[in-house]
Amino acid sequence: MVIVGAGPVGGTAAILLARRGVRCILLERHRDVYPLPRAVAMDDEVRRIPQAVTVHEEFTAIARPADGLQLLEARHRGDGRVPPRPPARSPQLPQITLFDQPELERLLRAALTRHPE
Numbered sequence: 001m002v003i004v005g006a007g008p009v010g011g012t013a014a015i016l017l018a019r020r021g022v023r024c025i026l027l028e029r030h031r032d033v034y035p036l037p038r039a040v041a042m043d044d045e046v047r048r049i050p051q052a053v054t055v056h057e058e059f060t061a062i063a064r065p066a067d068g069l070q071l072l073e074a075r076h077r078g079d080g081r082v083p084p085r086p087p088a089r090s091p092q093l094p095q096i097t098l099f100d101q102p103e104l105e106r107l108l109r110a111a112l113t114r115h116p117e
Contacts, residue, residue, distance in 0.1 A: 002027065008039060008101065011108030015053040018115035026112070033109065037101035041069055044093040055107045062103045065094030 001017060003010045006028035014026045042049075050059040 001025070006105070006109065007034070008104055008108065011105060011112060012049055012053055015108065015111055015115060018112075018117035019053075021117065023117045033102045033105040035102055039099075039101045039104075041066075041096055041098050044095055044097075047093045047097050050104075050107075053108070053111060055111050058107045058110075059099070059104065062099055062107070064098040066096040066098055067094070069096045069098075 001022060001024040003014050003017075003024055003026045006014075006026050010026060010028070014024050017024050050056045
């Protein structure tokens with residue numbers, strides 16, 4: 001199987017497939033991790049993915065929990081909002097987790113080295 005792009009989605013897909021014995025080739029046009037973040041937050045449901053690819057502890061070290069989120073565009077006008085939720089939905093994980101995508105990609109690439117497939 002060929003996976004194009006070693007960002008968070010491609011890296012995660014490669015790890016999950018390798019853990020199931022599927023051999024893959026992960027292609028990326030950049031030699032190193034792309035230095036600018038394109039993803040900066042995930043909700044508590046997506047936060048389960050780092051657990052699934054066994055980088056949860058390392059990810060927790062670089063993550064910043066948040067209750068709710070408001071995104072602003074360049075002129076500081078509201079572009080999107082995730083209001084804080086009642087605490088009962090998923091008490092073990094924060095509602096929103098902020099992170100730096102290049103740091104997450106480095107964690108995933110390190111995890112990939114543990115899977116020769």
